Amino acid sequence: MGDRQVAVVSAGFCEHASKRSDVNMAELVNEAVHNCLNNANCDIDAVDAIVAGNMPAFEGANLPELWMTDWLGARNKPLMRVTTGGSTGGSVAIAGYYNVAAGLPGIETVLTVAFEQQSCGNTSVGLSSVALGEISIVNALGLPAESAMRIFGAGAAIGIASYQAINYMNRSGCTEEDLARVVVQNRRNAAKNWWTHLKMPDYTIEQVMATPYISYPLRFGMVTPASDGACAMLYTTEEKAKDFADIPAYVNGVASVSHETAILGVGGAGAGQLDPCEQVGAVESAKLAYAQAGISFPEKEIDFAEVYSPFPNQELMWLERLGLFEENTAHLRYRDGTTAPNGELPVNCSGGVNSTNAIGASALERVAEAALQIMGKAGNQVPKTVHSAIGHGWGGCINLVTLTVLSDQPRRKWRAH
Amino acid sequence: MVRLEYIKKEYEKTRQMPGKWYLTSCRYKFNITRFQPFLSALKEKRLIGLKCRSCNTVSFPPKLVCGKCLTRPDQWVSLRETGIVATFTANYMKDETTGEANAFPVIAVRQDGADTTYLTQLNPKVKFEDVYVGMPVKIKWKDNTEGNLNDIDYYDCIDDPTQKMDSLTK
Numbered sequence: 379m380g381d382r383q384v385a386v387v388s389a390g391f392c393e394h395a396s397k398r399s400d401v402n403m404a405e406l407v408n409e410a411v412h413n414c415l416n417n418a419n420c421d422i423d424a425v426d427a428i429v430a431g432n433m434p435a436f437e438g439a440n441l442p443e444l445w446m447t448d449w450l451g452a453r454n455k456p457l458m459r460v461t462t463g464g465s466t467g468g469s470v471a472i473a474g475y476y477n478v479a480a481g482l483p484g485i486e487t488v489l490t491v492a493f494e495q496q497s498c499g500n501t502s503v504g505l506s507s508v509a510l511g512e513i514s515i516v517n518a519l520g521l522p523a524e525s526a527m528r529i530f531g532a533g534a535a536i537g538i539a540s541y542q543a544i545n546y547m548n549r550s551g552c553t554e555e556d557l558a559r560v561v562v563q564n565r566r567n568a569a570k571n572w573w574t575h576l577k578m579p580d581y582t583i584e585q586v587m588a589t590p591y592i593s594y595p596l597r598f599g600m601v602t603p604a605s606d607g608a609c610a611m612l613y614t615t616e617e618k619a620k621d622f623a624d625i626p627a628y629v630n631g632v633a634s635v636s637h638e639t640a641i642l643g644v645g646g647a648g649a650g651q652l653d654p655c656e657q658v659g660a661v662e663s664a665k666l667a668y669a670q671a672g673i674s675f676p677e678k679e680i681d682f683a684e685v686y687s688p689f690p691n692q693e694l695m696w697l698e699r700l701g702l703f704e705e706n707t708a709h710l711r712y713r714d715g716t717t718a719p720n721g722e723l724p725v726n727c728s729g730g731v732n733s734t735n736a737i738g739a740s741a742l743e744r745v746a747e748a749a750l751q752i753m754g755k756a757g758n759q760v761p762k763t764v765h766s767a768i769g770h771g772w773g774g775c776i777n778l779v780t781l782t783v784l785s786d787q788p789r790r791k792w793r794a795h
Numbered sequence: 796m797v798r799l800e801y802i803k804k805e806y807e808k809t810r811q812m813p814g815k816w817y818l819t820s821c822r823y824k825f826n827i828t829r830f831q832p833f834l835s836a837l838k839e840k841r842l843i844g845l846k847c848r849s850c851n852t853v854s855f856p857p858k859l860v861c862g863k864c865l866t867r868p869d870q871w872v873s874l875r876e877t878g879i880v881a882t883f884t885a886n887y888m889k890d891e892t893t894g895e896a897n898a899f900p901v902i903a904v905r906q907d908g909a910d911t912t913y914l915t916q917l918n919p920k921v922k923f924e925d926v927y928v929g930m931p932v933k934i935k936w937k938d939n940t941e942g943n944l945n946d947i948d949y950y951d952c953i954d955d956p957t958q959k960m961d962s963l964t965k
Contacts, residue, residue: 395803399807399808399809400806400808438814440816510821520942520944520946521943525916529886529915540884541882544883544884545882545928569802577802578800578801579802581799593886638862652881652905653881
């Protein structure tokens with residue numbers, strides 16, 4: 379941890395949709411940057427450095443931060459890009475945090491931007507380039523390409539979630555209706571938020587259960603969409619924070635932990651875990667981040683959670699691994715309404731990744747929403763006062779977990795200065 | 796085709812320029828020589844795994860670096876032909892002649908004596924609804940083995956002794 383206390387003072391989004399045909403990638407990013415700066419009542423001169431991030435392979439546009447410099451507002455300013463797969467946004471948030479916390483001379487306010495315009499390219503091809511290394515190794519070991527594609531094709535992004543869902547359902551005894559209930563809550567929350575993609579105010583569990591399976595036990599109505607969108611967030615130091623916002627959200631803990639992949643694994647890639655929903659990486663990152671923030675009882679001290687859950691079973695899984703609910707009880711909390719916006723621990727009030735998934739931006743949106751809930755400016759603001767919140771990200775080759783802990787109070791100073 | 800209704804906004808259409816980036820044209824290097832004992836064992840219809848001397852984890856299929864200890868395991872150990880289903884899912888493939896989507900189970904097997912899982916296919920005659928976590932399975936070899944991964948035809952179901960015990964107690 380750096381010496382400086384860092385605060386989030388503003389966040390901005392652009393409208394998310396499956397095809398933002400009216401803008402190109404640079405203009406899409408610019409919308410979010412403008413929204414962010416307008417919310418903080420400042421202009422680009424206040425920004426000292428910029429961190430950007432996306433997954434270039436998903437759009438087929440290489441090195442975007444270089445050719446959209448002017449749209450990011452990065453002319454004559456330090457700029458760097460971070461890419462870590464699905465958790466790109468979370469890593470961008472952490473990189474932005476450290477840019478401020480490092481205490482470099484002249485760098486106090488940092489703009490973080492994460493974006494993805496999936497309609498430009500083919501995400502499946504981008505993802506398959508991840509699995510292709512594995513498939514080609516199995517192929518070299520003598521398995522015909524056709525059956526290798528059949529076996530590992532089931533292990534792509536959705537396949538990995540269905541393995542987790544099978545094991546989670548086996549472990550906790552939750553049913554498919556429980557998974558549908560999570561989706562319904564997310565999509566209804568999304569309808570109250572201006573920038574989300576799948577707004578479904580009248581979605582019901584019956585409608586979800588009537589859709590066919592995409593990959594057992596996940597149905598068509600449960601899976602995440604592919605969105606175009608961008609998110610921007612403004613960091614600054616504790617001293618400057620009150621100039622930008624009345625209630626800044628202080629960043630009290632950040633952690634990024636990787637762990638072995640759970641499934642795919644012939645060519646030395648992994649397969650160290652037997653149970654795909656074990657997620658040691660999430661447990662470890664939670665330990666690290668909570669220790670930095672001085673949180674001993676996360677289930678009582680955290681008021682709001684934004685977790686990265688493209689598929690409903692992951693939302694249940696992460697909430698348990700991050701220490702917010704007891705093992706195998708998360709689906710019961712959805713039944714009794716604890717996680718609803720007016721409940722005890724509201725979860726994913728923005729609609730979550732389940733309703734909006736611009737891959738690179740998703741994890742940054744989680745941190746941004748958590749910050750906005752503390753600042754009282756979120757699209758779907760919860761009725762209770764939020765004192766501390768978490769924003770979580772997941773991605774890489776299914777094994778990178780990022781976690782950011784935010785609070786309305788600066789970190790308690792344990793060390794004597 | 797299922798359609799779900801959601802609040803949609805129409806955006807103005809602008810001109811699009813096509814471009815190409817061949818992501819799948821990458822080449823991957825993989826050293827096959829260190830796998831040779833494993834492949835020769837397959838030819839003799841035997842299964843072997845790699846055991847890490849430091850943490851005693853047995854990996855099947857063999858993993859050339861132990862992630863926990865960051866060492867290179869070099870001790871080959873024999874494994875049994877049976878295993879249990881660690882996790883599973885269904886894959887949907889279109890039949891090219893009829894055009895119907897058929898579901899067939901894909902399973903991750905934990906071989907008895909090993910600590911890691913191997914993604915493979917179950918007997919195609921078994922329905923995926925009947926598969927469960929912890930189901931015992933046994934390897935089915937091809938008649939003519941050639942010393943590669945294709946020698947494992949598929950995994951077949953065997954009687955589950957734990958289910959028999961459940962029925963006895965009832």
